[in-house]
Every structure is written in C-alpha cells, then in structure tokens.
Amino acid sequence: MKRTVSSIVVVAGTLVFLSGLFALQPFTRLSHGLDRAFGALPPWTQVTNMYRDPTTQEVSRGDAVVESFRTLSASWTAYPGAVRVMLMGNSQGLMTSLAPGEAPPSGPEKTYPDYIADHYHQAGSRKLFYRMSAGGMSYQEMLWYALYLSGRPDIKPDVLLVQLNYQNFVNAGIRDGMLALLSDADFRNNVAAVAERDGADADAFAEALHAFDQSQRRSGPAAAGAGRTPGYSMETTFREQLDRIPGFTSRNAMKESFVLLLTRLRVYLLHLGSARARSLSGNRIAASRAALEDLADICARSGIRVILFEAPTNPAVPLYLTPEDDRQYHDFTRSVASRFGLEILDFEHSIPAGEWGKSLNVPDPLHLGREGHRRLADLMCAALERSGI
Amino acid sequence: MQFNSYSYLLLLIPVTALFWALPVPWRRWYVLAMSILYYATWNPAFVAVPLVLALGVHAAVRLLIARPERGRRWFWSGVGLVLATFCFFRYRQFLLSNVNHLLAAFGARPVSMAWQIAVPLGISFYSFEAISYLIDAKQGRIKTSRFSDLFLFIMFWPHLMAGPIVRFRELGPQLNFVKPFELRMLLQALDRLILGLVQKNLFANPLGSWVDQGFLPQAIRNNSTVDSWALAIGFGLQIYFDFAAYSNMAIGVAKLIGITLPENFRFPYHAHSPADFWNRWHMTLSRWIRDYLFFPVTTRFRESPGALYASLLVVMALVGLWHGAGWGFVAWGVMHGACLVLYRMWESLGETRLAAVTKSRLAAWGWRIFTLVAVTVAWVPFRATTGGDAATTLAAMFGRLRFGFSYPVDFYLLVLSMVLFCVVEPHLAALWTRAEEGLTALRGGVPVHSYLLRPAIYACGLLLFLIFDDRSTQFIYFQF
Numbered sequence: 001m002k003r004t005v006s007s008i009v010v011v012a013g014t015l016v017f018l019s020g021l022f023a024l025q026p027f028t029r030l031s032h033g034l035d036r037a038f039g040a041l042p043p044w045t046q047v048t049n050m051y052r053d054p055t056t057q058e059v060s061r062g063d064a065v066v067e068s069f070r071t072l073s074a075s076w077t078a079y080p081g082a083v084r085v086m087l088m089g090n091s092q093g094l095m096t097s098l099a100p101g102e103a104p105p106s107g108p109e110k111t112y113p114d115y116i117a118d119h120y121h122q123a124g125s126r127k128l129f130y131r132m133s134a135g136g137m138s139y140q141e142m143l144w145y146a147l148y149l150s151g152r153p154d155i156k157p158d159v160l161l162v163q164l165n166y167q168n169f170v171n172a173g174i175r176d177g178m179l180a181l182l183s184d185a186d187f188r189n190n191v192a193a194v195a196e197r198d199g200a201d202a203d204a205f206a207e208a209l210h211a212f213d214q215s216q217r218r219s220g221p222a223a224a225g226a227g228r229t230p231g232y233s234m235e236t237t238f239r240e241q242l243d244r245i246p247g248f249t250s251r252n253a254m255k256e257s258f259v260l261l262l263t264r265l266r267v268y269l270l271h272l273g274s275a276r277a278r279s280l281s282g283n284r285i286a287a288s289r290a291a292l293e294d295l296a297d298i299c300a301r302s303g304i305r306v307i308l309f310e311a312p313t314n315p316a317v318p319l320y321l322t323p324e325d326d327r328q329y330h331d332f333t334r335s336v337a338s339r340f341g342l343e344i345l346d347f348e349h350s351i352p353a354g355e356w357g358k359s360l361n362v363p364d365p366l367h368l369g370r371e372g373h374r375r376l377a378d379l380m381c382a383a384l385e386r387s388g389i
Numbered sequence: 390m391q392f393n394s395y396s397y398l399l400l401l402i403p404v405t406a407l408f409w410a411l412p413v414p415w416r417r418w419y420v421l422a423m424s425i426l427y428y429a430t431w432n433p434a435f436v437a438v439p440l441v442l443a444l445g446v447h448a449a450v451r452l453l454i455a456r457p458e459r460g461r462r463w464f465w466s467g468v469g470l471v472l473a474t475f476c477f478f479r480y481r482q483f484l485l486s487n488v489n490h491l492l493a494a495f496g497a498r499p500v501s502m503a504w505q506i507a508v509p510l511g512i513s514f515y516s517f518e519a520i521s522y523l524i525d526a527k528q529g530r531i532k533t534s535r536f537s538d539l540f541l542f543i544m545f546w547p548h549l550m551a552g553p554i555v556r557f558r559e560l561g562p563q564l565n566f567v568k569p570f571e572l573r574m575l576l577q578a579l580d581r582l583i584l585g586l587v588q589k590n591l592f593a594n595p596l597g598s599w600v601d602q603g604f605l606p607q608a609i610r611n612n613s614t615v616d617s618w619a620l621a622i623g624f625g626l627q628i629y630f631d632f633a634a635y636s637n638m639a640i641g642v643a644k645l646i647g648i649t650l651p652e653n654f655r656f657p658y659h660a661h662s663p664a665d666f667w668n669r670w671h672m673t674l675s676r677w678i679r680d681y682l683f684f685p686v687t688t689r690f691r692e693s694p695g696a697l698y699a700s701l702l703v704v705m706a707l708v709g710l711w712h713g714a715g716w717g718f719v720a721w722g723v724m725h726g727a728c729l730v731l732y733r734m735w736e737s738l739g740e741t742r743l744a745a746v747t748k749s750r751l752a753a754w755g756w757r758i759f760t761l762v763a764v765t766v767a768w769v770p771f772r773a774t775t776g777g778d779a780a781t782t783l784a785a786m787f788g789r790l791r792f793g794f795s796y797p798v799d800f801y802l803l804v805l806s807m808v809l810f811c812v813v814e815p816h817l818a819a820l821w822t823r824a825e826e827g828l829t830a831l832r833g834g835v836p837v838h839s840y841l842l843r844p845a846i847y848a849c850g851l852l853l854f855l856i857f858d859d860r861s862t863q864f865i866y867f868q869f
Binding site for chain 2 (some may be wrong): 003
C-alpha cells in the first residue's frame with residue numbers, strides 16, 4: 001500500500017510541477033529579465049500589427065500563394081488597361097522594426113510598398129501596385145514566380161521591381177507553400193524545362209518537382225489509407241482530446257518563447273546576431289545569379305519590364321566580410337543589368353542608421369523603422385517617376 | 390504507435406497499473422496481449438509475421454531437442470526460415486533494382502514486381518533474436534521450448550521495434566514477472582523514459598531538421614567544407630541521440646513492469662579505438678555480431694591474418710546491409726570494417742619490437758581522434774541518398790576545400806552545443822550518480838529527492854518534450 005501511495009505521490013508531484021511550469025511561463029520571464037539586463041528595446045518595437053490588404057499584398061508570405069493569386073486576379077481584372085507594378089523581395093518589405101525614439105504603434109503599421117501603393121492610389125493614376133514579399137525569399141523563388149506570372153495574363157505585371165539584397169544570395173530552394181502552383185500543367189512543364197537544363201538553378205526546380213510529387217503521393221487516396229493505421233487514428237483522437245485541456249495548446253507558444261530565449265542568449269552572451277558580415281561561397285552565388293538571369297530573360301520574352309533595385313542596408317551592420325565581397329557582388333548585379341539592358345535603382349546607402357530598428361539590443365540588418373519606410377517609399381516613388389512609372 | 394506519442398505515453402499509465410494489479414500467473418498473458426495489440430497499432434496484418442516466424446523457430450527447436458542427431462538439419466532449417474522471411478521483406482526491392490541495373494547494362498528488359506509489400510516494422514531485430522534462440526538451443530542452453538515463452542520473448546513490446554537485441558537466456562527467465570513492485574523501479578523507469586523523451590524531441594529532432602535540409606541533393610552541391618563537416622557531425626549526433634532515446638525509453642518502459650533490458654549505448658563518441666566504438670555503440674547488436682559471427686570467424690582464421698581481415702570486412706558489410714537495403718549502408722559497414730582491420734593490424738604490432746610505440750600516450754590519442762573522424766566520415770554514405778551525394782559530400786570534406794557558411798548560425802551552434810554535451814555527458818552521468826548516492830545517504834530525514842527533486846526534474850523534462858513535440862518525425866532505427 002505504501003509503495004502504491006509513494007508512486008502516486010511521485011506521478012502527481014510531477015504533474016503538479018508541470019502545471020506550475022505551464023502557468024509560470026518560465027522562458028518568457030527569463031527572456032524579459034535578459035532584455036532588461038542587456039538593455040533591449042521594448043517588445044512593441046517589433047511591430048506585429050501590420051497593415052494588411054490582400055489586393056495589394058501577397059498576405060500569406062509565400063505559404064498559400066494560390067489563394068493570394070486568386071484574389072489578385074479578381075482585383076487586377078477589375079481595372080482593364082491599368083499599368084500593373086509588382087515588387088518582389090524579402091521581409092524588408094513586410095516588417096517594421098521601430099527605431100529608437102519612435103512612438104509605439106497606434107494602429108496597423110505600413111511598410112514602404114504600402115506607401116508606394118498609396119501614392120499611386122492617391123494620385124488617381126491608372127497604376128496598380130502589388131507586393132510579393134516573403135521572409136528570406138530566394139532568387140530561385142523570384143524566378144519561380146516570374147515563370148508562373150508570365151503564363152497568367154490575368155495577373156501578369158507590366159513592371160517587375162526586383163529587390164537586390166546581398167543577404168538573399170544565401171537563400172536557395174522553393175518553399176512548400178509555392179509548390180501548389182505546380183498543379184497548373186503549363187507551369188509544371190515550364191518548371192520541368194528549367195529543371196532539365198544544365199543551369200545552376202536547375203537543381204532547385206528539380207527538387208521542387210520531387211517535393212511536390214512526394215506531397216501529392218502522401219496526400220493521395222492510397223497514402224491516406226496507408227497513413228491511417230490504428231495507432232495513427234488513436235494518436236489523432238488523443239491529441240484532439242488533449243487540445244481541449246485549457247493551457248495545453250499553449251505549448252506551441254512556449255516553444256517559441258524557449259527558442260527566443262536561446263536567441264537572446266546567443267545575441268547577448270555570444271554577440272552573434274542574425275546577420276553577420278560574410279563571404280558568399282561560389283555555388284550559392286552561381287545558383288542565385290543563374291536564377292536572376294533566367295528571371296530577366298523570361299520577363300524580357302514575356303514583355304515584362306524589369307527594374308532592379310538595391311535594397312537599403314543598415315550602415316551600422318557590415319554585410320560584406322571583405323571589400324572583395326562588396327566588389328564581386330556589385331560587379332555581378334551590374335553585369336546582369338547591362339546584359340539584359342535593365343535599370344538599377346540604388347538605395348543601398350539611402351537610409352541613415354537612426355531610421356533602422358533594433359533586433360534585441362543590436363542594430364537590425366534588414367528591417368526599417370517607421371521613418372525609414374516612409375523615406376524609402378518617397379525615394380522609390382521619385383525614382384520610379386523618373387523611370388516613367 | 391511511436392514511443393514518444395501522446396497516446397502511447399498516456400496508455401502506459403493504465404496498462405502499467407493494471408499489470409501490477411493482476412495476479413502473477415496472469416501477467417505474462419497480459420503482457421503478450423498488450424505486445425500483440427501494440428504491434429497491431431502499426432498494421433494488424435503484420436502480427437502474422439512474428440507469429441509464423443515464432444511457430445517455425447519453435448518447431449525447429451522442438452525437433453532439434455527431440456532428435457539431437459539431426460540437430461544440425463533442424464537448426465539450419467530454422468535459420469533458413471528466419472533469413473528467408475527477413476530477406477523477402479527487407480531486400481526484395483533492393484535485389485530487384487540491382488538485377489534490373491545489370492539487365493539494363495546488357496540491354497535486357499527489366500523485371501517488374503507488380504505487388505508492393507511494406508516491410509514489417511522491427512523485423513531486423515526480432516529476426517536476430519529468433520536466430521539467437523536457435524543458436525542457444527543448438528548449443529544446449531535451451532533445454533525445453535515452450536511456444537508461449539518464445540512468442541513472448543519475440544513480441545515483448547518494449548524491445549520489439551528496435552531492440553535492444555536480447556538473448557533468450559537474459560530475458561526469458563524474467564518473463565515470469567515474479568519481481569515485486571518497488572518505488573525504486575518506478576523511479577529508474579521514469580529516469581530513463583523521460584531522458585529518452587528529451588533526447589528525442591529536444592536533441593535529435595532539431596538536429597534532424599537541419600541535417601535533412603543539408604542532405605538534399607541541391608544543398609549537397611552547394612555545401613562548403615565547413616557545412617559538410619557540420620552536417621556529418623550533426624547526423625552522427627542525431628542518430629546517436631535518436632537511437633539512445635529509443636533505447637532509453639525501451640529500457641524505462643520494461644523497467645516499469647520489472648524487466649531489466651541490457652544497455653545499448655555507453656558514450657560511444659568517447660571510444661578510444663574503432664573496436665572500442667563497437668563496445669559502446671548499439672552494444673546489443675555488437676554483442677550479437679561478436680558472439681555469432683566474429684568469434685567463429687576469428688577462431689577459424691586465427692592463423693591466417695589475410696583471411697581474417699577479409700572476413701572482418703565481409704561481416705561488417707553485412708552489418709551495414711542489416712541496417713538497410715542500400716549500397717550506402719554497405720559502404721558504411723565496409724568503412725567500419727576497414728577501421729577495425731587497421732586497428733587489429735596496429736594491435737598486432739604490439740606483439741613486436743614496436744610495443745612501446747603502440748602503447749604510447751600519443752598513439753592512444755591518435756586512435757581516439759582517428760576513431761572520431763572515421764566514425765563521422767562513415768556516417769556520410771549512411772545518410773546520403775545516393776552514392777553520388779555521398780561522394781560530393783566527402784569531396785567537400787577532404788578535397789574541394791571551401792570555407793563558407795551556408796546555413797544560419799543556429800545550425801552550427803546547435804551542432805557545437807551537442808558536441809559539448811557529448812563531451813561532458815559521462816561526467817554529468819557520474820555527477821548524477823554521486824548526487825543520487827549522497828541524497829540517498831541523507832534519507833534518514835525527508836526523502837526529498839524522491840518526492841520533490843525528482844518530480845521537479847521530471848516536470849522540466851516533460852515540459853521540454855511537450856513543447857518540442859513533432860508528430861511527423863519517426864525514430865531513425867524504425868526503418869531498419
């Protein structure tokens with residue numbers, strides 16, 4: 001009897017402690033403590049309430065593009081004859097990291113593409129603007145989009161603004177949310193054609209085709225039967241029941257707070273931020289270069305005018321490890337532009353250090369503050385006007 | 390049903406409670422029923438495979454015991470049945486694809502196989518156990534064979550899917566379940582179970598998600614020397630934590646019902662030679678290979694080093710093939726075999742005038758480093774999808790030197806922190822044991838560590854397990 005009671009005490013004690021941990025949220029508390037100790041900006045500087053408009057933005061950030069394109073098609077076909085301008089880039093176009101001294105948000109915050117869209121809208125011009133941004137968008141993904149858009153007259157842009165960013169050259173591959181576009185047979189054939197070529201970017205497309213086919217097999221009728229083993233069904237039932245327990249679903253948020261705690265430890269103790277000065281290895285450059293060149297080529301053949309723009313970089317965060325990296329990168333962007341006769345708008349040094357946000361207690365390498373977005377929008381509107389757009 | 394699934398863990402509580410509430414004679418039948426049910430949660434039809442295997446082995450052993458003059462024939466019939474079943478499920482597709490490659494080389498039409506049959510989970514493990522039962526019977530260690538004993542030995546759910554690979558003589562006597570319940574047993578069980586859950590969800594899975602990315606064909610071509618080494622080390626750590634997690638959970642769950650299973654890992658990356666690595670890595674498989682393959686081979690070729698070394702290579706190639714039907718696994722086995730041969734050759738120098746050199750501290754450190762590097766390098770063909778991918782990665786590691794970082798800093802930090810954890814792991818274990826002994830000595834007062842400290846540590850472990858829960862990941866060794 002005593003042994004049974006002892007066992008129950010151990011198991012019950014464990015559950016009590018576990019409930020206590022869920023209630024206490026220790027990772028969040030520790031993170032707040034670290035933020036205070038290391039002088040980080042308040043959490044509200046990382047704006048979460050961003051302006052959202054599915055007619056001018058790809059709001060899924062690359063995770064559900066089929067739905068986004070459906071909305072875009074309805075929006076653009078309602079304005080026949082209008083000039084369609086589309087901007088492609090990374091999270092710089094969809095996030096705001098408020099700079100020191102900027103007031104807390106009082107409503108949804110806009111980014112520079114939103115201000116450009118407003119500018120066209122307010123001017124009453126027959127121009128439609130759309131932002132195709134996603135965190136860490138690779139040049140292969142931009143090519144993916146360009147290939148798809150060029151075959152869809154209803155959503156094909158007249159002008160494509162392509163963001164050039166040194167950090168983007170490290171990204172590769174096509175994210176899962178974009179694979180659904182392969183359901184379109186014509187697009188699939190075009191992708192297969194790129195994959196079969198001997199180009200540096202062919203691997204990414206071949207991998208994407210493989211991943212899509214695999215996911216189709218997994219979700220197909222045969223796979224559905226195979227996946228539903230008795231154990232699988234039982235686990236699904238258990239999970240559904242557990243998710244009804246108050247607080248149990250907060251484990252996902254707790255994981256996020258744990259990961260953020262580790263990030264803080266990395267930044268505060270090891271002084272390793274999310275972006276550091278780096279040299280890009282040859283193969284990555286080659287794959288991104290091939291994708292960018294293919295994009296320019298496809299757009300030229302489809303009658304889409306491409307304008308490249310050098311994204312602003314934070315003067316407080318060096319991105320190039322050596323002057324040679326800087327030179328190599330700019331030589332490349334200029335060579336693409338000259339080869340395809342493209343215009344480059346240079347905003348690399350356009351935003352002063354004070355208008356950039358901070359990530360924890362270190363300068364953010366990518367995300368602008370409120371004023372930074374406004375300044376960049378003004379500069380871009382003026383430059384686009386000079387280019388006749 | 391995965392060991393780290395919610396349904397398994399929650400059902401474990403009533404299943405264990407009912408086990409201890411049952412009268413002793415009923416317990417073996419109850420455990421057998423639970424084991425069959427557990428296996429059926431994967432695919433009810435596959436219960437027939439271990440059942441048929443057990444029936445065949447039981448018949449062979451009965452005949453072997455009853456008619457010892459024909460023992461050899463019955464022994465080989467039993468082994469043949471097990472191997473035929475194992476190879477049919479495991480290597481059918483592999484053999485066919487190789488035959489088709491050969492046929493294609495000669496311009497012949499490929500052979501197609503219309504029917505697809507999945508590999509029954511755990512077949513590699515219970516096949517080896519069935520063979521060990523036959524060998525023990527042949528060597529006279531099993532005097533009588535009861536079908537229920539054999540079937541329970543094979544089906545015993547904690548070790549059914551991925552070991553530890555046990556012998557009948559160490560598990561069979563325990564399957565009477567006469568041991569009385571003790572709190573110590575529960576604590577030991579929870580220690581191992583929760584450690585396994587943390588190893589799987591916190592260590593192995595995050596490493597796995599990076600390694601999966603890094604071993605994609607497209608990524609492999611872009612990986613620098615640093616990336617390739619980090620990925621090889623990362624996979625070595627992932628597979629260690631993954632399999633150690635499974636083994637810890639198996640040992641813990643068996644302990645919940647009073648059964649002691651053998652250990653499977655003993656800080657393998659602290660090995661001081663290739664031979665020592667196999668004394669620390671997947672120890673129950675190493676033991677099986679040593680007793681049933683190495684020893685007979687060594688005895689046979691004692692006077693002929695060349696034949697002995699060749700046999701070692703073949704045995705290790707077979708060990709590789711046991712892990713999976715692919716040439717990458719064979720290459721992994723051969724690489725380990727080559728290291729073992731090299732070490733044996735070095736050891737044989739110890740019997741000559743070079744004894745002082747072979748026993749020097751420098752040589753000891755040299756072998757320690759060589760073992761770590763060789764084990765890491767051997768993981769590359771084991772993990773890579775194709776031979777070409779493995780060759781590209783090895784070329785990046787040794788030949789085509791480039792020193793860029795292609796992945797976010799978190800990946801390299803994760804690998805580094807896991808390496809550091811492996812370095813201090815034996816010391817942490819020793820510290821835990823010492824603390825445990827110290828607290829137990831204080832037990833004249835309040836048993837604080839059983840009722841307060843341990844539940845607090847368990848809760849922290851469970852919290853980490855819960856927040857890193859990922860339903861989509863399997864245990865690596867389940868595929869073997």
